[in-house]
Each structure stands twice: as structure tokens, then as C-alpha cells.
């Protein structure tokens with residue numbers, strides 16, 4: 001494994017790009033922020049909103065939201081700053097919701113006075129597809145991750161909402177592309193092309209159960225095709241800034257509810273318990289998970305030193321929270337042993353070795369600290 005010299009991000013992140021100096025593209029993209037005229041970009045957002053604003057009571061933009069701090073930031077910007085009339089759309093998951101998750105979900109619609117649709121995939125279907133994807137690829141939410149793009153697009157199309165606002169352009173922010181752009185339309189349609197209906201049918205899912213992940217065809221969109229954009233083009237994306245704004249508008253974190261293992265903060269991905277397992281499963285496959293992601297971002301933003309980041313990664317990145325794991329196995333119907341037996345298949349033998357019965361990174365970023 002190679003690690004970015006500046007931020008400690010490993011090159012095992014799918015699609016990551018490093019330059020000849022050993023610096024990752026996420027760092028280079030972040031450096032470019034200083035040269036961007038953010039006032040000009042805010043004007044561009046205003047112009048775009050002016051183009052789509054509808055004053056007859058119709059929704060003029062759709063915002064896919066989870067209820068988290070970034071959702072609060074998006075709704076704040078579009079409703080309070082831009083004066084749009086957004087419809088909020090959430091594709092839920094049936095894992096146990098935290099109290100903070102419930103509170104934030106409710107707060108989002110109430111504080112900003114927005115209509116809010118919660119779309120729940122059939123729980124029975126969710127359980128079957130999540131089991132299949134976990135066992136086959138260690139990527140349990142493969143099905144739902146398609147639905148979080150198809151569902152808002154289909155709803156916006158059917159309700160004639162002309163604009164869809166997503167949060168961050170993660171390919172740019174995490175450095176798998178250097179294209180800084182506001183349009184998410186091409187990215188969304190490229191995602192749709194990767195949705196494998198045949199895969200699910202082969203696994204025993206009926207075609208009529210696949211509605212949520214069937215994307216609208218070009219033909220269906222001929223008369224009305226919503227424009228899809230990323231907020232992170234218009235405003236410098238920062239979890240710290242987003243959190244501060246979200247808290248001002250009633251967002252609460254997990255500090256008083258749950259101290260999660262393998263996490264270095266209490267305000268990201270806090271909506272539901274079992275969902276964390278999906279995120280943690282990057283660790284056996286790629287040798288890093290959320291602690292690396294968050295620590296690297298903080299190093300880039302100048303909020304953490306590289307040495308401190310290494311210490312946090314060493315201490316926490318491998319840990320899977322027990323309550324999250326229990327929620328995941330309870331919902332899917334596994335015993336703890338069955339869960340770990342399945343995970344055993346996914347440890348990447350190129351980067352891990354078994355030492356005294358546990359998997360250890362062969363070449364960790366923190367090896368100078370050992």
C-alpha cells in the first residue's frame with residue numbers, strides 16, 4: 001500500500017490517483033480551492049435558482065436528504081439563502097434509528113418548513129438484497145445505493161420538479177477525478193448504467209420487485225429531464241462548517257447517546273445503527289475506513305497534523321462498533337459467528353496477514369509509531 005504524503009490516504013481507495021510526488025488528487029483538488037472565486041460561484045448558484053424558481057406554489061427543486069448535518073446545510077442554503085421551494089426526499093433504511101437520527105429527520109422538515117417524503121423500500125426485499133450483496137461482495141447496501149439516485153430522479157420527473165440538488169461531488173472531493181463541475185447529470189446516468197437488473201433476477205429477486213432501481217429511460221425523459229447538480233461546486237464543502245450551520249438550526253449529534261467504537265467524531269453517519277457496518281466493510285477489502293477518510297480530510301483542511309492522524313488511524317480505524325454489528329446481524333438474521341465467517345472471505349490477502357489469529361495490515365501508515 002502507498003499512502004499520500006500529505007494526508008495519509010491509501011492508494012487502495014478505488015479509483016484513487018497519486019502524482020509523481022506521492023500526493024493524492026484529493027489533496028491537489030483541495031489546494032485548488034484557494035484559487036476559486038467563491039463569490040462568483042455563489043452568483044452562479046443564484047442564477048441557476050433564478051432560472052428554475054417557480055412562484056406558483058410548485059416545488060422548484062428536490063433535495064435528496066438523509067437528515068444529517070449535510071442535509072441541513074443543503075436545505076438551509078436552498079430554502080433560506082436562495083429562497084427556493086424544495087421538496088425533501090429520503091430513501092430510508094430499516095436498521096434501528098438512533099434518537100438523534102429521528103430527531104434530526106423530523107427537525108429538517110419542521111425547522112425549514114419543507115414537505116418531506118420518506119420512501120421506504122419493502123423491508124422484506126431490503127433484507128433479501130442486503131443479505132445477497134453482503135455475502136457475495138461484502139457490499140451490503142449495493143441495492144439501496146442505486147435506489148438513492150433512481151428514486152429522487154423518478155419522483156422529480158413525475159412531479160415535474162426541474163432541479164435536483166445533491167451535496168458533494170465525492171469523486172472530486174475524494175480525488176478520483178480532477179473535474180470540478182456543478183452538473184451531476186452525467187454522473188447520475190453513468191451510475192444508472194452500472195445497475196445490474198439481471199444480477200438481481202439471477203439471485204432470485206423478481207423483476208416486479210426491482211422498481212426502485214429501474215432508472216427512467218432517455219425516452220421517458222425526453223419531454224422532462226430534471227437538471228441534477230452538486231452543491232460542493234458552489235460552496236466550499238466542509239463537514240465542520242456544515243455541522244456549525246446544522247447545529248444552529250437544531251441538528252443534534254450523538255454525544256449524549258452513543259460513543260461509537262471505530263469513530264473519531266459523533267456527528268457523521270449517525271442516523272441508523274446497522275448502516276455503520278456497510279461503511280466498516282471497506283476495512284477488510286481496502287485496509288481503511290471512516291477514520292482514515294475523516295482524519296485525511298482534517299489534515300487537508302489544516303485541522304489535524306499528519307502525526308495525529310496516524311495515531312487516530314492506528315487506534316480506531318480497524319474497530320467495528322459492537323452495537324452497530326448487533327443491529328446489522330439481528331436485522332438480517334445472522335449469528336455473530338456467521339457474520340464473522342462471511343467477513344472472513346473479504347480480507348484482502350495482498351495487504352493483510354494473519355498474526356496470532358487476527359488480520360493485521362502488512363504495511364500500515366502508522367508503522368513508525370509501532
Ligand SMILES: [Zn+2]
Nearest residue numbers: 004007024027
Ligand atoms: Zn492526500
